[in-house]
Amino acid sequence: MTDTSAKTGSSDTWTVAGRTFRSRLIVGTGKYRDFEENAAAVEASGAQIVTVAVRRVNVSDPSAPMLTDFIDPKKITYLPNTAGCFTAEEAIRTLRLAREAGGWDLVKLEVLGEARTLYPDMRETLKACEVLAKEGFAPMVYCVDDPIAARQLEEAGAVAIMPLGAPIGSGLGIQNKVTIRLIVEGANVPVLVDAGVGTASDAAVAMELGCDGVLMNTAIAEAKDPIRMARAMKLAVEAGRDAYLAGRMATRRYADPSSPLAGLI
Amino acid sequence: MPAELSLTVNGEPRRTAPGSSIADLVASLGLDPRKVAVEHNGEIAPRSTLAKVRLGDGDVLEIVHFVGGGHL
Numbered sequence: 407m408t409d410t411s412a413k414t415g416s417s418d419t420w421t422v423a424g425r426t427f428r429s430r431l432i433v434g435t436g437k438y439r440d441f442e443e444n445a446a447a448v449e450a451s452g453a454q455i456v457t458v459a460v461r462r463v464n465v466s467d468p469s470a471p472m473l474t475d476f477i478d479p480k481k482i483t484y485l486p487n488t489a490g491c492f493t494a495e496e497a498i499r500t501l502r503l504a505r506e507a508g509g510w511d512l513v514k515l516e517v518l519g520e521a522r523t524l525y526p527d528m529r530e531t532l533k534a535c536e537v538l539a540k541e542g543f544a545p546m547v548y549c550v551d552d553p554i555a556a557r558q559l560e561e562a563g564a565v566a567i568m569p570l571g572a573p574i575g576s577g578l579g580i581q582n583k584v585t586i587r588l589i590v591e592g593a594n595v596p597v598l599v600d601a602g603v604g605t606a607s608d609a610a611v612a613m614e615l616g617c618d619g620v621l622m623n624t625a626i627a628e629a630k631d632p633i634r635m636a637r638a639m640k641l642a643v644e645a646g647r648d649a650y651l652a653g654r655m656a657t658r659r660y661a662d663p664s665s666p667l668a669g670l671i
Numbered sequence: 672m673p674a675e676l677s678l679t680v681n682g683e684p685r686r687t688a689p690g691s692s693i694a695d696l697v698a699s700l701g702l703d704p705r706k707v708a709v710e711h712n713g714e715i716a717p718r719s720t721l722a723k724v725r726l727g728d729g730d731v732l733e734i735v736h737f738v739g740g741g742h743l
Contacts, residue, residue, distance in 0.1 A: 435739035444739060459740025460708075462681040462733065468701035473739050489740050499710075503735050506715050507708035 418647065420618045422596050423512055423544035423565040425483070429454045430613070431643045432485065432598065434623025438632065441476040447626055448477055451636035455483045457514055457621065459490070460504045479508065485546070487514040492527070494534035501538060501545075513538070514568070516548035524574040528555050532562050539563025548600050551585040553592050560595055567593050568600035568621060571612060575624045577604025580611045590616040606635075606642035613646025614654070679731045687726060694721040697734065707736045 419426050432455045438444035448456055456477060464470055486504030488497035494517060501513045517534055519527035526549050538545045539562060546566035547559050556567045569589055572578035579602060580586060590597045596618035603609050603622045612620045620643055629635035675686040680696070687696055693716055697704050709716040710733040716724055 438739060441739075457740060458737040460735050461738045461740075463700075463702060463707055463736050465681050465683065465685075465700050465702075465734065472706065473737055474706060484737060486737065487740060502715050503708045503710060503733070504737075505708075506717065507706070507736060 418651070420596055422546065422618075425512065427454045427483075429640075429643075430619035430647060431609070431639055432457065432619060432621040433626060433636070433639075434621070435473060435477065436489075436623055437627035441471055441473065443632060444473075444627075445476040447632045447636040448482065449636075450633045450640070451626065452640045453482070455485050457485045457487045457489075457623070460486055460488075460500050460507065483512070484508055484510060485512060485514050486510060488516050488534075490518075491516070492518050492530075494530040494537070497530075497534045498537055501543060502541075505543070511542055512544045512565070513546070514548065515545040515564075526550055526570070528552075532558060535559055535562040535564055546598070551582050551589065553585060553588040556589045556593060556597075560593065564595060566596045566598060566618075568598045570601040571599045571608065572602030572604075574601045576602060577608075577625055577628075578602055579604050579608035580615070583611065583615055586612070586617065587615050603639075606638040609639050609642040610646035610649070613643055614649050616650050619643070676726055676728045676730070678726060678729075681732070681734055691726050692722050693724045693726065693732070696726060696732070697721065700734070702734065707734050709734050 419428050420430060429452045431451055431453045433448055433451050433453045434457045435444055488500045491497040491500055497515055497517050504513060505511060515534055517527050517530040519525045528550055535545050535547055544565040546568055547564040548568045549555055549559055551569040559567055567589060569586060571580040598619040598621055599612035599617050600621040603620060603625045609620045626632050626636045626639060676689055678685045678687055693709055704721060712731055
């Protein structure tokens, strides 16, 4: 008998670009009321990676509190992102600065196509991915839920494929389970659903499809109780992962009794 | 040599003394150089070189750090 328990709990880890993590939940650090609430939500989520944005320092008020004062980059891996970049050039410039600021080469690339849908611009994304990989970055890449685009990204040096489940900030859940599953089946690098998760069951769905992880921000930050939602997401990701590893039952078109029919009185 | 150098820092005009280095500027702004990254005239200025690079009149600098953010 194989020891399936060894695959769950603390020994179930995933590895991206040579770094191994226990938590399969990555959380954003935007939209929170304040740094305290943000830090408490990260703690409750159990996340070991947070995404951060690169922005100009406020030179008129340099003593303003900084994220690094509340979330310790020595304990939590900072994943610099390119949120707000609409061209490959902007994204590359942002990540070069991020590498200089933090010394990290593990980065999250996203190049958006338009403000209305915030859909990724795959032509620019692929271009940026290639350049970054050549410069020694390990780009985890936000992308459309398209198995062909995912393969092309992998060829361009992406260390993780991060398809959207639904538009950024929409909370609509996983809209196309078929394409997410196809991406998971075809990928040789970790696949994480990035964007679209609205509530805990959405995160569980992503994990049940075999994704290596889930990234979310708004679903936690805009919940009425973000800290409780962070915990719910942690549990949902764990539950979805276990369900995937356990292997779900087959579906049937009609009822099937769970009690023996023999011996009915 | 002008009495002061005119710079553009994060899109805003700023003046500094001739002979200043990037590190001097960062310190004069009250910033911790370990927590920021500097782009000098469009090129990354590695942290190890900040004290060596002298600023010139008309230089454009971007000083960035990490802030909270998920997606856009």
